Amino acid sequence: MENQQYSLVLRKKQEADTVKKQCKMCGKVTTFTDTTIRRHNANGKNIYQFAIYKCPKNHSWNKKLDIYKSFSEHVDPATLVSTEFKPIEEGEKITLRSEKETFEINISATEGNFRLDRTLADHIEGWSRTKIVQKIKAGKILLNDCLTKPSQKLSVHDKILITVNE
Ligand SMILES: [Zn+2]
Structure with missing residues (x-):
């Protein structure tokens, strides 16, 4: 995988x-x-x-x-940022297609309060907040390798792990 x-x-x-x-x-x-x-x-x-x-x-x-x-x-400070991480640009939505892959989103910085469900709905193409809430409840979306809740606030260095398969 x-x-x-x-x-x-x-x-x-x-x-x-x-x-x-x-x-x-x-x-x-x-x-x-x-x-x-x-x-x-x-x-x-x-x-x-x-x-x-x-x-x-x-x-x-x-x-x-x-x-x-x-x-x-x-x-050089630029070399401190791991290159395996693809940055998601502001306003960009990523597409999670493959069912053979897991997707990890690392929060590099936060300014203010961001809910997990809302943030994912804003950045994943074709995933409604309802679908995301279901996946969080089903344990298909983990925060720092743990079960979490849709309203969870995100912090810097948080790791969101997403499994696509149903
Ligand atoms: Zn001036």
Whole structure:
């Protein structure tokens, strides 16, 4: 039996975040909107994460979000992400066809509260929430190798294991 592995980032669908601040290019206080684009910059052993905001005239402002240490100066952070995991893009639905395979979805990041049943219905082609609830109850969908409930909230590093056969 083959195991197909996916990774999933759960982001809040919300109105864009805005910040009122002075735009140096416009020379006045204006409203910057979060483009939701994130950038990582390495500086020595530290990796900085920035959110890119734009003013109405399209001038950029980088808001510093996070600083984290790289494991070593010789490790490229990109290589820390396992390549066997296919990322599921935002708004993308995956198709679970083969009955000979199991499907594993790893939660790489979460922003906010996401229910297991709703999240799977949003990302699996042709699977209604009703079908997903039945599969969770039948033990065909496991969370971290355990039986779970449809309303279970997802956390980072959670592993969802899906068996397709009826
Ligand atoms: Zn500006």
